[in-house]
Amino acid sequence: MTTRRDFLSRSAMTAASLSAITQAPAQQSQTAEGIKQLPPPKKPVIVTRHTGDNSVDEAYKMLLDGTDTLDACNHICLAREDDPNDHSVGYGGLPNEDGFVELDACCMHGPTRAAGSVGAIQNIRHACLVSRLVMERTGHVMLTGKGAEHLAVMHGLKREDMLTDDARKMWLLWKESRTSQNFWGPPMLAPGGKSANPAPELHPQKHSMIPRHPGLEWADEIRTRSQQLTAMAIDLGIPERKRAFAVEQMLWPTTGTIHVSCVNTKGEMSGATTTSGQAFKIAGRLGDSPIIGAGCYTDQDIGSAGATGSGEENIKVAGAHTIVDCMRQGMSPKEAGLEALRRIVRNYNGDMAKIRYLDMIYYIVRKDGAYAGVSLWSTTANGTPKVFSVHDGQYRVENCAWLLEGTTTN
Numbered sequence: 035m036t037t038r039r040d041f042l043s044r045s046a047m048t049a050a051s052l053s054a055i056t057q058a059p060a061q062q063s064q065t066a067e068g069i070k071q072l073p074p075p076k077k078p079v080i081v082t083r084h085t086g087d088n089s090v091d092e093a094y095k096m097l098l099d100g101t102d103t104l105d106a107c108n109h110i111c112l113a114r115e116d117d118p119n120d121h122s123v124g125y126g127g128l129p130n131e132d133g134f135v136e137l138d139a140c141c142m143h144g145p146t147r148a149a150g151s152v153g154a155i156q157n158i159r160h161a162c163l164v165s166r167l168v169m170e171r172t173g174h175v176m177l178t179g180k181g182a183e184h185l186a187v188m189h190g191l192k193r194e195d196m197l198t199d200d201a202r203k204m205w206l207l208w209k210e211s212r213t214s215q216n217f218w219g220p221p222m223l224a225p226g227g228k229s230a231n232p233a234p235e236l237h238p239q240k241h242s243m244i245p246r247h248p249g250l251e252w253a254d255e256i257r258t259r260s261q262q263l264t265a266m267a268i269d270l271g272i273p274e275r276k277r278a279f280a281v282e283q284m285l286w287p288t289t290g291t292i293h294v295s296c297v298n299t300k301g302e303m304s305g306a307t308t309t310s311g312q313a314f315k316i317a318g319r320l321g322d323s324p325i326i327g328a329g330c331y332t333d334q335d336i337g338s339a340g341a342t343g344s345g346e347e348n349i350k351v352a353g354a355h356t357i358v359d360c361m362r363q364g365m366s367p368k369e370a371g372l373e374a375l376r377r378i379v380r381n382y383n384g385d386m387a388k389i390r391y392l393d394m395i396y397y398i399v400r401k402d403g404a405y406a407g408v409s410l411w412s413t414t415a416n417g418t419p420k421v422f423s424v425h426d427g428q429y430r431v432e433n434c435a436w437l438l439e440g441t442t443t444n
Contacts, residue, residue, distance in 0.1 A: 075403025127310025
């Protein structure tokens with residue numbers, strides 16, 4: 035039986051709850067409005083993966099000359115797509131399990147709030163340009179496969195064989211060795227999934243997946259497999275100077291990507307991502323790179339972000355969008371990136387037996403030029419810090435902020 039006091043008490047609680055609900059959007063709006071009012075940087079800012087070429091310097095000069103921010107992003111992407119020695123992007127990218135190079139890319143243009151994406155496109159070198167064609171020349175946002183290839187050819191991009199001789203020989207080595215686990219079978223999250231191999235120090239498995247950053251317990255297994263793979267590489271005619279890299283690709287296939295985010299002195303931003311995806315993937319696989327909101331996301335009011343690393347994991351947390359949205363709520367670029375990484379770890383309930391197989395780096399820039407590079411793990415396989423590149427008038431490589439200390443087996 036409800037008394038008058040109960041009724042008044044519940045009414046007061048309800049009123050307080052409704053007040054909190056109605057005030058929350060207003061408070062968030064004020065935070066977002068505050069971010070929108072941040073002044074643009076006095077100098078342009080570019081954040082990206084360490085490229086090893088001059089493209090970042092060149093793109094920065096483009097921004098100083100007033101070139102559109104997406105043109106600057108694409109300039110860096112194009113350099114990677116043209117490099118046959120970059121086996122994670124464009125021409126020379128390692129193929130899918132059937133021997134065909136499939137490329138993914140996406141872009142977002144802050145000033146116009148437009149976006150474009152392509153996935154699993156074959157025979158076209160510059161996937162980043164095709165994603166821009168989708169954005170500028172169609173009423174769609176994403177095209178895949180033959181449709182994306184047809185659009186590219188219609189607009190003057192040339193078909194070409196994307197499989198270089200080096201990449202073909204590495205694919206043959208993978209086909210003949212089969213020491214690398216393929217992508218068929220249960221997913222990571224499934225009981226008994228790919229990461230649930232017996233402890234290597236107890237039961238080394240001849241065909242099990244070696245962790246990307248293995249501990250000392252794997253030394254004998256790696257040595258044995260490397261010797262076998264080297265012999266096979268010699269038989270396939272892989273030159274001596276390239277054999278070690280080929281063997282490395284069999285044990286730990288390429289997962290690299292290139293993402294670029296930038297902001298100019300007007301506060302205009304853009305982001306672009308391009309990749310050949312995971313080496314020896316199942317045909318038709320799309321990672322995070324062509325997914326708007328995962329591999330790349332730009333909001334002209336707030337900032338821009340993108341990713342390299344375990345694409346499937348980034349899709350599940352909509353990483354780039356999550357980061358930008360966290361900045362909208364008042365987080366710094368570093369804090370926002372770490373929050374996205376925490377969500378990846380949360381998806382595995384903190385199970386390090388599985389998380390040790392994952393890796394992720396986010397590249398982030400805010401409207402006012404504040405930036406960050408954040409990584410899931412603090413170091414690479416050889417113990418050196420995870421890094422990213424930044425240019426704000428001076429090009430440099432900086433250490434990433436990180437969530438988990440050490441490599442993926444610590």
